[in-house]
Amino acid sequence: MPASTPSAWPESVLARYRTVGGADVDLTDDGDCVRLLCSGCGFGNGHAYYPPAAHRLAEKHAGKCRRAPRPTA
Numbered sequence: 428m429p430a431s432t433p434s435a436w437p438e439s440v441l442a443r444y445r446t447v448g449g450a451d452v453d454l455t456d457d458g459d460c461v462r463l464l465c466s467g468c469g470f471g472n473g474h475a476y477y478p479p480a481a482h483r484l485a486e487k488h489a490g491k492c493r494r495a496p497r498p499t500a
């Protein structure tokens with residue numbers, strides 16, 4: 428795994444999984460469901476899942492995604 432400095436979590440993020448490539452899969456709570464989005468490849472695309480399924484899916488994706496985080500600037 429590439430060495431990188433952890434970025435501050437946005438206020439809405441309730442969990443974050445680091446991918447093999449160094450990107451993050453962020454899980455946000457919308458009140459009823461959890462949405463996930465990979466900062467490297469865009470996986471999840473903000474789709475809603477029930478919390479246990481969202482965590483399993485994010486963890487599984489983080490274990491195989493090799494994309495580096497997208498630049499912020």
